[in-house]
Amino acid sequence: MFDRTKMALAAAGVLGLAACGQGGGETPPAAKTAATQPSPAEVQALLASLPAPYNTADLDNGRRQFGLCRSCHTIAEGGPNLTGPNLHGMFGRQAASVTGYRYSDALQAADFVWDAERLNEWLANPRTYLPGNRMTFAGLSDPEKRVDLIAYLKVESGFSSAVTTNDAPDAAAVAPDQ
Ligand code: HEC
Incomplete structure (x- = not known):
């Protein structure tokens, strides 16, 4: 299930959707959502x-x-x-x-x-x-x-x-x- 989240986030990143908030783009998206990973x-x-x-x-x-x-x-x-x-x-x-x-x-x-x-x-x-x-x-x-x-x-x-x-x-x- 984490994979699907990661994939979705990765896809969002590719589309530029993730860029509007943070600017940096250096933190892997998965690190923000899955703290236990x-x-x-x-x-x-x-x-x-x-x-x-x-x-x-x-x-x-x-x-x-x-x-x-x-x-x-x-x-x-x-x-x-x-x-x-x-x-x-x-x-x-x-x-x-x-x-x-x-x-x-x-x-x-x-x-x-x-x-x-x-x-x-x-x-x-x-x-x-x-x-x-x-x-x-x-x-x-x-x-x-x-x-x-x-x-x-x-x-x-x-x-x-x-x-x-x-x-x-x-x-x-x-x-x-x-
Ligand atoms: C079709 C469903 C199915 C698939 C596919 C499957 N398993 Fe299982 N697995 C089970 C079931 C059901 C049990 C419990 C078996 C029993 O009680 O005899 C089990 C038990 C286990 C156990 C023992 C867990 C314990 O708590 O002792 C391990 C380890 C395990 N599976 C790993 C895997 C891995 C790794 C894969 C993929 C390569 C896999 N299984 C694929 C259904 C599946």
Whole structure:
């Protein structure tokens, strides 16, 4: 949903509509509207801080790949559960632990914390990774696309703030994955 806002604002900028108010044009439009989103510089720093191969991932491609997930998942903080649960803060969080979302027995029985490696296997083939789960997604077979997507998810799902603030219940569990 942030993307759509960003795109709309970017389009407004192109049309010159944004120019009448502020004059400067140096602040990226998204920074004004989405205070919880990291700035482009913060995004780059966070990307660089990820372990290889994620530190050199293509975030634009990751964003495109997330188009495969968007119909069922939101990623922004406080975003609603759709067909699938909200993914904000998912790294370092126990599987099947989003409040108010009804998971399948299969996912509820999964006794692990989501990290890049788990997610990589899950996204390669959700059906075989946790048989009986209800995520009807065929899988993303290209490993490079998964790397780009996972890096994008880390950057967009509040991975950094999960480490530095208290609002993620499993913040401590995030640290080893850095
Ligand atoms: C057709 C809808 C759909 C699509 C598309 C989809 N998912 Fe899901 N996803 C679900 C559902 C439903 C669940 C819960 C499954 C269950 O309870 O068995 C889920 C669960 C998950 C979980 C586990 C969350 C948790 O809290 O443990 C992750 C991570 C996830 N999806 C990531 C993704 C990503 C990344 C994509 C895109 C590549 C994606 N999903 C595409 C429906 C979808």
